[in-house]
Amino acid sequence: MxxxxxxxxxxxxxxxxAYRRTxxxxxxxxxxxxxxxxxxxxxxxxxxxxxxxQLNYVIPSKSHTxxxxxxxxxxxxxxxxxxxxxxxxxxxxxxxxx
Numbered sequence: 001m002x003x004x005x006x007x008x009x010x011x012x013x014x015x016x017x018a019y020r021r022t023x024x025x026x027x028x029x030x031x032x033x034x035x036x037x038x039x040x041x042x043x044x045x046x047x048x049x050x051x052x053x054q055l056n057y058v059i060p061s062k063s064h065t066x067x068x069x070x071x072x073x074x075x076x077x078x079x080x081x082x083x084x085x086x087x088x089x090x091x092x093x094x095x096x097x098x
Contacts, residue, residue, distance in 0.1 A: 010075045012045055016097040024051065024093045027086035034094075037081045045097040046076030053090030058083050068092075 025031070037060060040046050048057055050068045057066045057074035059082050067087070068074050076082055076094075084092075 010047070010073045012047070012075065012097055016045060018095055018097050020096045022094045024091050027053075027088065027090050030084065030086060030092075034084050037083050039079050039081050040076055040096070042078055043098050044078050047095045047097065048074035048076065048084065049093050049095060051091040051093070053092075054087040055090050055092050056085040056087055058085065 025034075048055065048068060050070050050072060052070055055068045055074075057068055058064070059066075059080060061081060066074055074084075
């Protein structure tokens with residue numbers, strides 16, 4: 001599995017609008033569903049925003065793990081299986097676009 005220490009291409013396609021944001025999660029409050037493989041619906045993009053600490057963003061189909069630090073964004077493509085894994089204390093939220 002590759003491990004990137006910097007954000008990869010986080011650009012969203014043009015014309016999308018943010019429509020929902022999760023509450024801020026911690027390593028203690030992150031929903032179990034986010035810790036196992038899951039995906040967004042067709043046409044829905046996600047952006048994982050780390051506010052403090054570190055979070056691994058894993059895309060199994062690409063054998064890819066991105067270490068997200070504060071200010072870095074993990075972009076989730078529509079229907080792409082992914083999961084997150086806290087690396088110690090962390091606060092983060094997910095913003096959804098379509």
